[in-house]
């Protein structure tokens with residue numbers, strides 16, 4: 076059960092490509108939500124500030140749909156012409172769309188609940204309410220026992236790659252081009268959203284956040300300014316680049332060729348950023364359905380807690396999407412789920428929040444390691460790494476409880492001398508976890524150097540965090556006059572960055588302490604052995 080809640084999965088994204096030189100980009104690791112139950116006060120840092128985002132009149136989702144209206148999209152995007160650079164994140168303003176709602180308004184959520192009930196959602200023991208953690212969430216209406224199954228969302232209310240398109244022509248074009256699940260679902264959401272009342276998902280889409288929170292929605296300068304010390308910045312840039320690349324490919328090969336079906340006002344970078352933001356923060360992978368990725372209305376109103384393990388799955392006996400509580404709840408308590416065993420950086424990357432201090436047992440910090448260019452065996456080492464899908468620099472996660480075998484193997488490779496070139500392969504294989512087994516490499520003659528190398532990496536990282544945390548407020552440019560809305564956003568992002576960086580630096584401090592102690596013990600051990608040896612020498616003299 077816990078295994079299934081580790082919700083990273085590999086997406087094989089590729090549209091059959093007439094030009095094999097041009098590859099389609101898409102993140103190889105994408106997060107998916109899984110579900111579980113609650114903490115008493117899992118206050119996450121996001122709850123300190125409420126960002127004030129542009130507001131537009133919400134469409135009334137209760138309007139009746141007319142079938143003849145199908146495929147007549149409404150141009151509702153308010154995105155401004157993009158000033159973005161090649162990776163699309165140079166812009167100072169993140170485009171917003173009109174779809175969805177401000178999640179602090181509960182009106183759309185009550186339309187959603189009514190619509191779900193009318194369409195087969197059975198009576199629930201929870202209701203959508205404004206909550207302290209996560210803004211909107213599901214709250215127990217009655218006593219809920221530990222081990223109870225909840226939700227029972229019927230498959231007819233779930234969106235997946237096989238869902239029927241309200242505008243079948245658009246769906247047919249994508250299917251003919253064998254567009255994989257993630258970009259297909261992103262396009263599906265945009266297509267349905269643009270149809271408004273003519274889409275059967277209107278009530279669901281109207282209750283989605285207009286601005287999903289995740290690093291996908293930070294500008295390049297925000298990432299550079301606030302996440303300068305954290306490796307999560309790189310991952311955010313990679314993700315933004317992948318999403319942008321995916322949109323550009325779809326646009327080039329499909330949208331631009333059929334503008335009647337895919338008008339630019341609807342299918343553009345801003346609307347894709349919105350739909351990918353929704354997918355990153357709400358998509359669920361269902362283990363009992365061969366890992367099918369789905370959007371599960373209602374279930375996706377549950378917020379995350381790192382201290383519970385229960386997750387969403389399809390339940391054959393009830394034929395619905397359920398989760399089983401792993402604690403009891405009293406009326407009025409918010410019910411939480413687990414989005415998987417994620418570090419705070421990963422939570423910020425996909426969901427836009429950081430867990431409250433000390434509540435995330437899965438927290439880790441990525442440390443970047445690299446082979447020194449002046450290493451006489453630089454080429455051989457890099458070749459060995461590349462053979463196993465690694466590079467230089469390479470990131471490894473460090474946890475409060477220690478570091479993985481892969482990181483140690485990489486460190487051995489970095490410090491190993493030319494006369495050990497026969498072992499480079501083995502080291503790289505273990506570093507990539509693609510070796511024969513998860514092997515604990517042991518090279519006693521290199522251990523001290525390898526540990527010293529890891530310590531140096533941690534200390535250089537610590538100094539970056541300290542510089543950022545000491546300078547926050549003073550090194551951030553306050554000279555530009557900003558509106559209240561921008562000030563709120565700035566405060567929110569600063570707070571998130573400070574929370575993330577303090578948690579990550581704490582893990583590094585712990586690693587520094589352990590490494591220093593281990594090295595000291597090794598060195599005093601060596602010293603003692605040397606003193607004994609010298610004593611013997613003197614004796615024999």
Ligand SMILES: C[S@@+](CC[C@H](N)C(=O)[O-])C[C@H]1O[C@@H](n2cnc3c(N)ncnc32)[C@H](O)[C@@H]1O
Nearest residue numbers: 119121209211288356375376377378379426428
């Ligand atoms: C699947 S949705 C959950 C429902 C969401 N609160 C809503 O109103 O639509 C995931 C989003 O909820 C918020 N969220 C979930 N768990 C949270 C937590 N522990 N602290 C703060 N925000 C949280 C984040 O904005 C995240 O992107």
